[in-house]
Amino acid sequence: MATADRIFQRSILGRLQNNLFRTASAWGSVVVSGLTTLGDVTLFASQMLMWMFSAKPKKDTLLPNFYSIGVLSLPVVALTGTFIGMVLAIHSYDQFRNMGMETRLGAVINMSLVRELGPVLAATMLAGRVGSAMAAVIGTMRVTEQIDALVSMGANPIHYLVVPRFLACVLLIPALTIMADFMGIVGGYFHSVIILGIDHAQYLKNSRDFVGGFDLFSGIFKSVIFGAIIAIVSCYHGFHCEPGAEGVGRAATTAFVQSFVMILAIDIVMNLMLRAMEFALWPGGSKLI
Amino acid sequence: MDESFLSDIASATDQFASDSRNVLVETKSLSLRFGKQTILNEISIAIPRGQTLAIIGESGCGKTMLLKTLVGLMSPTSGSILFDSRDINALTERSMTALRRRFGFVFQNAALFDSMTIEQNIAFPLRQHGVPKGKSASQMILQRLNEVGLPSNVLSKRPSQLSGGMRKRVGLARALILEPDLLLYDEPTTGLDPIMSDVINELIVRTRRRYEVTSVVVTHDMHSARKIADRVIMLYPYARLKKGESQILFDGPPSELDHTQDRRVRQFVMGEAGERLMEMLATQGRDESGRGDLDSINPHDSRLRTID
Numbered sequence: 297m298a299t300a301d302r303i304f305q306r307s308i309l310g311r312l313q314n315n316l317f318r319t320a321s322a323w324g325s326v327v328v329s330g331l332t333t334l335g336d337v338t339l340f341a342s343q344m345l346m347w348m349f350s351a352k353p354k355k356d357t358l359l360p361n362f363y364s365i366g367v368l369s370l371p372v373v374a375l376t377g378t379f380i381g382m383v384l385a386i387h388s389y390d391q392f393r394n395m396g397m398e399t400r401l402g403a404v405i406n407m408s409l410v411r412e413l414g415p416v417l418a419a420t421m422l423a424g425r426v427g428s429a430m431a432a433v434i435g436t437m438r439v440t441e442q443i444d445a446l447v448s449m450g451a452n453p454i455h456y457l458v459v460p461r462f463l464a465c466v467l468l469i470p471a472l473t474i475m476a477d478f479m480g481i482v483g484g485y486f487h488s489v490i491i492l493g494i495d496h497a498q499y500l501k502n503s504r505d506f507v508g509g510f511d512l513f514s515g516i517f518k519s520v521i522f523g524a525i526i527a528i529v530s531c532y533h534g535f536h537c538e539p540g541a542e543g544v545g546r547a548a549t550t551a552f553v554q555s556f557v558m559i560l561a562i563d564i565v566m567n568l569m570l571r572a573m574e575f576a577l578w579p580g581g582s583k584l585i
Numbered sequence: 586m587d588e589s590f591l592s593d594i595a596s597a598t599d600q601f602a603s604d605s606r607n608v609l610v611e612t613k614s615l616s617l618r619f620g621k622q623t624i625l626n627e628i629s630i631a632i633p634r635g636q637t638l639a640i641i642g643e644s645g646c647g648k649t650m651l652l653k654t655l656v657g658l659m660s661p662t663s664g665s666i667l668f669d670s671r672d673i674n675a676l677t678e679r680s681m682t683a684l685r686r687r688f689g690f691v692f693q694n695a696a697l698f699d700s701m702t703i704e705q706n707i708a709f710p711l712r713q714h715g716v717p718k719g720k721s722a723s724q725m726i727l728q729r730l731n732e733v734g735l736p737s738n739v740l741s742k743r744p745s746q747l748s749g750g751m752r753k754r755v756g757l758a759r760a761l762i763l764e765p766d767l768l769l770y771d772e773p774t775t776g777l778d779p780i781m782s783d784v785i786n787e788l789i790v791r792t793r794r795r796y797e798v799t800s801v802v803v804t805h806d807m808h809s810a811r812k813i814a815d816r817v818i819m820l821y822p823y824a825r826l827k828k829g830e831s832q833i834l835f836d837g838p839p840s841e842l843d844h845t846q847d848r849r850v851r852q853f854v855m856g857e858a859g860e861r862l863m864e865m866l867a868t869q870g871r872d873e874s875g876r877g878d879l880d881s882i883n884p885h886d887s888r889l890r891t892i893d
Contacts, residue, residue, distance in 0.1 A: 360700075436699075437698075440694060440696060441692045441693070441694065441696040442696050442697075442698055442699070444653065444658050444690075444692065444696065445690065445692055445696035445697075445698070447657075447658055447685075448656055448658060448685060448688060448690040449685065449690075449709055449710045449713055449759075450682045450683075450685040450686060450710070450713045450714060451709075451713050452678075452682075
């Protein structure tokens with residue numbers, strides 16, 4: 297009986313040990329592959345930066361990218377910005393009216409938009425509209441040997457394909473963020489003042505008093521980092537695309553998902569950093585309350 | 586030491602120097618591996634100026650990899666590639682870019698840039714390396730287009746608006762625009778109808794005659810290899826070789842292909858599956874627990890007979 301118990305215990309312990317090993321090895325491989333990808337992306341980004349500063353990109357590669365990334369993204373960013381501003385007004389109105397502070401709605405909506413929602417929204421739209429397209433285009437070029445053709449004709453693919461896209465994302469995302477901010481403010485104002493009937497003068501006064509230059513700066517600063525993330529992550533996935541239609545599709549999806557997750561993760565870090573900077577510059581400068 | 590001996594040494598040295606000057610591309614013990622998989626093993630080839638070399642071999646034997654390695658699109662794991670006596674792996678990025686002006690690469694599916702018109706595609710090397718002095722870009726583009734037999738109205742079209750054969754000819758025009766010293770063709774006739782294949786073969790022959798260009802053509806189209814090549818090399822997949830065997834099974838003029846004693850070369854040249862079909866059916870049989878289609882094989886089927 298005792299022997300049977302020992303065998304039973306040993307088999308349970310053995311299974312437990314096996315499961316632990318399997319789990320540890322699975323997590324280990326996830327960590328290793330994550331670190332490898334991070335290293336690859338860093339190398340890719342450093343190569344891109346080296347090319348950006350060592351050779352001037354040509355106008356005919358820059359302008360089409362500026363047009364497709366900046367100009368063509370404006371309508372969708374403006375539209376979604378308006379909707380977000382209106383939705384914020386809809387959700388916040390009841391809470392603020394209960395406290396008799398509905399005229400402060402402008403401050404809350406505008407502050408949320410300028411500091412957080414504008415840059416994140418513009419970046420999300422850019423990642424979805426432009427990032428996945430960048431990964432798909434570069435991935436298709438990789439699969440159809442167009443990147444090899446570039447190299448064989450003496451063009452560096454990072455200089456030719458990545459640098460213009462990076463510059464377009466980094467330089468034009470602030471404009472898109474300002475557009476999202478502006479249209480969100482217009483949307484919030486429209487719903488609060490025109491539909492809900494909040495006093496126009498009070499609404500504007502509170503908006504002006506509580507939203508300052510640093511808020512605008514922090515939103516735009518974040519957007520530049522988001523633009524860089526979108527360009528680097530998307531181009532990286534395009535360059536490392538697996539062969540075939542499935543590979544291109546996967547590259548496009550992964551580019552969007554990873555850009556989006558990184559935008560949100562880095563947003564937290566940057567918010568903490570900017571907040572610390574704000575406290576250091578203007579101690580005790582709490583705004584809304 | 587008598588004078589005749591010294592003069593023999595001098596003439597042998599001169600001969601060697603002239604031979605090495607005559608060689609445009611040379612690979613020395615070139616190997617390419619991906620992880621544990623060996624694609625190319627100790628490949629040594631010297632390609633003299635003006636020669637058209639056809640590299641034949643079954644799919645997966647490393648023909649295209651060899652072609653890409655020759656122009657630095659892939660880095661070899663070991664060994665060296667000499668272009669005009671310069672080791673291309675030792676060159677800086679800038680020197681390599683300058684050297685690429687002397688290469689022209691015709692890709693399997695032409696690899697034209699979708700986002701550009703045909704004119705922009707053909708002009709791309711000029712954009713990268715500049716227009717040669719005393720020449721006009723548009724004149725050069727029209728001349729190359731004419732040489733590959735395409736009308737000038739295709740210039741404003743996009744690659745997606747052209748047929749496969751036309752795209753390959755545009756690819757050739759693009760590769761020729763800077764009059765390269767070395768032209769590389771990756772399966773130029775694959776996927777084309779017999780008539781268009783012959784048009785492409787004819788273009789390769791004419792291009793060689795007109796520009797006296799050195800060409801390397803990767804193909805498994807034996808008709809094409811016989812028509813265009815001065816010399817044929819047959820590569821065999823490394824994984825199927827016996828220990829110590831060279832990956833190059835044949836190296837000689839196309840006329841000697843029919844007289845080779847190597848069974849594998851003769852099978853390839855005649856397009857016979859040989860023991861491969863048996864291997865495939867045996868695998869099928871194993872996968873289906875012995876209930877495969879082996880019973881349905883006609884043992885007298887000529888495709889199953891090996892040549893030996």
